Amino acid sequence: MRMMGSGEPRLASHPLAVGFERIFSDIESLAKAATTGFPPYDVEMLGEDRVVVSVAVAGFSREQLSVLVEGRFLTVSGRGTETGAEDEGRQMLHRGIARRAFERRFVLAEHLVPGGVTLENGILQVEINREVPESAKPRSIAIGVPASTEAAQA
Numbered sequence: 001m002r003m004m005g006s007g008e009p010r011l012a013s014h015p016l017a018v019g020f021e022r023i024f025s026d027i028e029s030l031a032k033a034a035t036t037g038f039p040p041y042d043v044e045m046l047g048e049d050r051v052v053v054s055v056a057v058a059g060f061s062r063e064q065l066s067v068l069v070e071g072r073f074l075t076v077s078g079r080g081t082e083t084g085a086e087d088e089g090r091q092m093l094h095r096g097i098a099r100r101a102f103e104r105r106f107v108l109a110e111h112l113v114p115g116g117v118t119l120e121n122g123i124l125q126v127e128i129n130r131e132v133p134e135s136a137k138p139r140s141i142a143i144g145v146p147a148s149t150e151a152a153q154a
Contacts, residue, residue, distance in 0.1 A: 038098060038100070038102055039055055039056050039057055039098075039102055039104065040055075041053060041054060041055045041056065041104060042054045043106075048130075049131075050127065050128070050129055050130070051112070051127075051128045051129075051130075052125055052127050052128070053074070053076075053125070053126045053128065054124070055076050055104060055123070055124045055126075056122060056123060057078060057119070057123070057124045058097055058122035059097045059098070059099045059122070060078045060122075062119055064078050065077070065078050065079075065119065065124060066078075067114070067117050067124070067126055069108075069114050072108045072109075073105055073107060073108070074105070074106040074107075074108055074126065074128070075103060075104070075105050075106075076103075076104045076124065077101070077102060077104070078101060078102050079101055080101035080102070081099045108128065111130050111131055111133070111136065112128050112129070112130055112131075113128065113129055113130075113131045114127070114128050115127040115128065115129050
């Protein structure tokens with residue numbers, strides 16, 4: 001069994017975890033990315049098939065923000081501003097609003113599709129809907145009679 005940096009065994013190499021390598025790789029990359037708390041965010045369930053991710057982006061304009069969906073990853077990022085670039089002629093006594101660049105990544109579960117994105121009062125909201133295709137929904141299969149049994153009864 002391979003070992004992770006912390007000395008713990010890696011689950012992806014467990015003999016019973018066949019085909020889960022990508023999932024474990026995604027979890028490991030998220031764990032590494034989760035070391036920063038900036039920017040803060042909420043994930044809210046608004047029903048069985050609807051989720052909203054809200055990211056606090058005070059001080060960022062629409063032009064500085066981007067939302068990207070790539071495979072199963074939803075990435076929200078912001079381009080920070082240079083300190084002083086917007087402060088021409090201003091004397092700042094305290095700067096507490098962070099305007100540094102950031103990237104926040106979320107892994108989307110199967111059949112989750114991001115929809116609309118809004119920015120209001122410093123909160124960026126991404127609506128995510130569950131869209132299960134008909135082929136993936138449970139369906140009942142009728143139990144038939146074997147052809148040899150039908151011929152014998154006739």
